[in-house]
Amino acid sequence: MPETPLQLQCDHDDHVLSLTLHTRVLGPDGARALVKAVHDACDTETAPTTIRVHLGDVTLMTSAAIGAMIVLHKQLAANDRHLELTDLSPAVLNAFEFLKLDRVLTISTAH
Numbered sequence: 001m002p003e004t005p006l007q008l009q010c011d012h013d014d015h016v017l018s019l020t021l022h023t024r025v026l027g028p029d030g031a032r033a034l035v036k037a038v039h040d041a042c043d044t045e046t047a048p049t050t051i052r053v054h055l056g057d058v059t060l061m062t063s064a065a066i067g068a069m070i071v072l073h074k075q076l077a078a079n080d081r082h083l084e085l086t087d088l089s090p091a092v093l094n095a096f097e098f099l100k101l102d103r104v105l106t107i108s109t110a111h
Contacts, residue, residue, distance in 0.1 A: 004023045004024045005023065006021060006023045006033050006082055007021075008021060008033060008034065008037055012046075012048060015048050015050060016048055016052055017048035017050070018052045019038070019052070019054065019080055021034065021053065021055055021058055022057050023058060024057060024060065025058070025059070026062065026065040027064060028062065028064040028065065031064055034072075038076070040059055047081075048081070050081070052086055053084070053086065054086050054087045055087055056086075058092055059089050060091065060092070061095065065102070066096075066099070069085070070101070073105055083106065085106065085108070088107060096097070103111065
């Protein structure tokens with residue numbers, strides 16, 4: 001299945017950056033856009049301490065996108081920041097659980 005164009009909605013409130021991904025397939029290009037948006041937000045004077053990524057529209061993530069989430073988690077943790085994934089579709093949640101990434105990454109149901 002080809003990667004669909006990523007529409008990224010950003011909301012910044014207090015110390016939380018909420019990113020909502022509007023795409024069905026999150027592949028390498030979408031993952032790069034997400035990582036860039038997070039890095040850009042963290043380079044500001046009011047850098048967020050929590051990055052909340054809403055994945056409700058995503059029904060498929062490529063291995064590159066999953067890898068980007070792991071790298072992003074590690075980069076944020078090294079700078080005392082926290083990555084939280086929320087609203088995962090059943091298929092994406094299954095993939096994260098199968099890979100045991102739900103033990104490494106913070107995954108919540110909704111916000």
